Amino acid sequence: MCATKAGFAPFWRREMGPSHDKRTPMIPDRYDYLPMPTRPPLKLPNGERVALWVSPNVEFYEYLPPENKYRDPWPRTPHPDIMNYAHRDYGNRRGVWRCFDLLDKYKIRGTVSLNVAVFDHYPEIARAMVERGWDYMSHAIYNTRFNFGMTEDEERAQIQDVLETVKRHTGRIVSGWLGPALTTTLNTPDLLAEADIKYWVDYFHDDQPFPVKVRSGRLISVPYSIEINDAGVINAQGHTAETFGRMIRDQFDQLYAEGRDSARVMCIALHPFLMHAPSRQKYLDEALSYIFSHGGVWNTTAGEIADWYYEEYYDAIVAAGERGRVLDPSLQGSGGL
């Protein structure tokens, strides 16, 4: 039996009519099938078991976003939806400052999943991240503007805008990319590689980084998380913060056990308006305390994980993947994504 539900796909069913015009299905061929048991073991820089990165989503959702025929950013009411707008605005006015305090406590440098317009609206947030040596992962410009339906040129321009904006505010280059509201086009990975962006996180297919096939350059996926993600767990599925804290610990325990033989990557994806709301933060604090009571945890950023993987494993895994291909040629990707 299979079903998707609001928890994982809240807006899709409503907004997306059948617009596929092809008679045959589209099946991606962007990564090799090299399942976990067939991979060479991965070793982290100091032999740690788990590379942990924490990704606060620092976002800006527009009051009156432009229309997108594929998805309504505010389906609750005719726009503006000030209830949901303000709920998210809490993140920048209050939540992210608690986030800085908590992550500072554990000496975590966040890999911010950043709508770059936040820096233009609130340069003080950029300054706070620069002071802390955070890493920057693009979450495009505004979370209410989707990549669905973008042409290649439009997406290329968006990527350049993002790179330029972050460079201007921080002096740093964006290390990776997560689609705004998890939206992508079929061209996204090719354009990211073309722009020398190191990693892409819109694939939820693995617990380790993995090469992504692109038409030029190189790209890898780094595991972000659709499961250890407060937007899904708390906002969409309605679980409590206590439950989220327990999920973080359960996730860590399993990856930590497996990491003895081959390193695992764990991401905690946060939204300050959610997990740093007053009623919730302590459960995150407890979960982080639990994690850091263990040795063998690399407290790092997604950019550092990507650098390590490219340096140590990219070529070997590409070679292993090519040897390990057991696909029926008739089921090979039909192009595109």
Place this chain on the structure above:
Amino acid sequence: MPGQLERVIRPSTRMDQKWYSFSAFPARKPFKWPGNASVALWVVPSVEFMELVPAAGTFGPMPSSTDAPNVRNWSHRDYGNRVGIWRIMDVLDKHSVRATAAVNASAAERYPLVVEESLKRGWEVMAHGEFASSWVTERLPLDDERALIARSRDAIARVTGAPPAGWLSPGLSESTRTPGLLAEAGFTYLADFVNDDQPFRMDVPSGRLTAVPYSIEVNDEVVIVQRNRTAWEFAQTAMDHFDAIYADAQAAGTGVVMCLPLHAYLTGQPLRIKYVDQILTHILGYDGVWPATGSEIASYHDTHC
């Protein structure tokens, strides 16, 4: 279409469709599973693959188009094949349980290693349609449905060396024709109907088709994704379900079936796998539990009941 006041009772079966007859649990002849067991447990991991953009006219659970590709849900599902199914195999190995894997034809063809490893463990493989993104429904023309069933069967046959005995539809979806087409295609048992705790015979014009119940209640996807419960609540549901049917079976002196559906992309995730272990530890701690495959359950029931 029937009139508002019209009854639609088929006299011989007392149902409103032709595929099986009514039967009240207390009226059935008691029986026991092998070894005098009360509960036959079958574990059904789903091994699934989705089209990123299904063909025009497809009915399925995951809206996605070339302009708005649903990479998120598509890649989440593929986690099962790369990472999740191996955790499930480890847990089942620990408990010496042979599963009945429901494998999409596309997954069998793309990921033969998963099928090979299943067979090494003495697992059974059942057909599970072609893609998790394309359901069987009444809208599918007869010839297309027949062809989809044949492709699903043949893909499993190619990879396992023998045609599959069992079928589970993607999305528990059927047309009004499906059971007859399955029997025609050589299937001998069907998991689609979640209406009982015991197997029963389907009424098919040719061949033989036994319904072996799958579960919508003890189902990780229903509990975790649709009902928004946690993995530990799923475990509690499974243990409570077992406790109740075990007691029923003992009281009635008969045998029942428990299905444990697992989706590799869900319960195979790091945060959930230990609760699968917890469920099996609980169930297998009791005497009178027969861990079996779908075929074993169907064959035994056909012979003895």
